[in-house]
Amino acid sequence: MAQIHEHDAMICRACGREERASEGYPCTTCGTFICLICTFQGVTQCAKCRGEPIPTPPMPPATNA
Ligand SMILES: [Zn+2]
Ligand SMILES: [Zn+2]
Secondary structure (H helix, E strand, C coil), X not given: CCCCCXXXXXXCCCCCCEEEHHHCEECCCCCCXXXXXXXXXXXXXXXCCCCCCCCCCCCCCCCCC
């Protein structure tokens, strides 16, 4: 049984978070993924194009499976 699971998440190159690729916009310089949250905050370029290091997102609680 193949389950079709559309996982379109991408890492935002401005904030480092994983967001839905279909809801983001490309960096105006290099075209890499910028998430919708950053776009709302006026970010149109990724951290690299702004000459900044890509921030690391807060780690989710560790899950010991
Ligand atoms: Zn972002
Ligand atoms: Zn860029």
